[in-house]
Amino acid sequence: MFKTLLIKELTLELRRKSVISGLLLYLFSTAFICYLTFSLRQNQITPLVWSALFWITILFTVINTVAKSFIGEKKGRDIYYYSIAAPELIIISKIIYNSFLTLLLSFTGFVLFILLLKNPIADFTLFALTLALGAIGFASSLTLLSGIAAKANNSHILMAVLSFPIVISVLMITVKVTKNCIDGLDRSVSTNDLLTLLAINCLVTAASYLLFPYIWRS
């Protein structure tokens, strides 16, 4: 059942290629705007400015990506899913699928930023790990919120309002570790932060798993 749900998400995605290509274009446009704004003064992009631009771009792309997972679904289809699958399976499959998407987008974003701007990262492996943990954290905390927002009016505004306070704890840690990566500090400095990030991911996923059945029932 679980596998079927994952495959269903993937097939749906491939059938509506405009959505994923729209997201990629969104990512590209944002990165390109950053590039254009600084095109005359490339040297003014200090590592911290780079980090801020990068995480803002990733944050907005990811919120748009995850928002579509429930808001984009057709009304009647909910009832069909409800009748064939357990809610726990649905939320876990959505979280895994969204993590996959956010990972894809964040790494694409990273490549774009290196190509268009510059590359201030000294410790690649650590940064890749942070990016991966951050992307999974965004996906797991935003999926449930997308489910909540989909049930309310003006869901797109609500999605942004609800998600910012929740993802900020993930964002604060990733920004901090990014700074460590830029400075090329020893890895032991960042271990604690990464463990906290992992713990937040687990906490948020567990909370989504427990709470999702209640919003699904309505």
Added chain:
Amino acid sequence: MKTWLKGVSIVLLGYTIVGGLLMDVPRLNIVNETVRALYFHVPMWFGMVALFLVSTIYSIQYLRKPSFEKDTRAVEYANTGLLLGLLGIFTGMIWANYTWGSPWHGDPKQNGAAISLLVYLAYFVLRGSVENEDQRARLSAVYNIFAFAAMIPLIFIIPRMTSSMHPGSGGNPGFNMYDLDSKMRMVFYPAVIGWILLGVWIATLRIRIRIINEKLLNLENE
């Protein structure tokens, strides 16, 4: 709320105001007399966390067995918690103005506090944008629990991991070090209990008003 608890709250807060402003406090560099903020600023956060916790517990109970009353309780405890949180931020800003030199210093603790208040403001926005009453109650209960789970790392863990100028963190002396002879504890603990009781009192009053309004509405409809 029991009448004797209200009495206890009044007595404790009266004692806090008189004792907190008049009793002797340790002399310390920079902080000086502002150390008295401990009796008014810190209990706000204790109260806020306590009330949010109560609100979350009612939300969990609501999800287990939905009823109008539990939803009302969850909302009003969150409301009062938000009020205490705002007061906590303002009292902190007054204190920071005299000790740090500016009201908003971008300290990790201040930022964490501001974000956790944003969470609860978003909770009220969510309630405002769902029209169906049952659905509103259920969605906001889910968000309340989720937000509380996300708030814990925010106000308890992250500020402790980053350097901060706030007393009690980043190597700065905290309450335990200020208070070598335990004199401040004699006012601090009663203050915490008194403020929490006051918060609960406000919340219960508001809950009663809401329930009475709901009853009136039902009577009018009949």
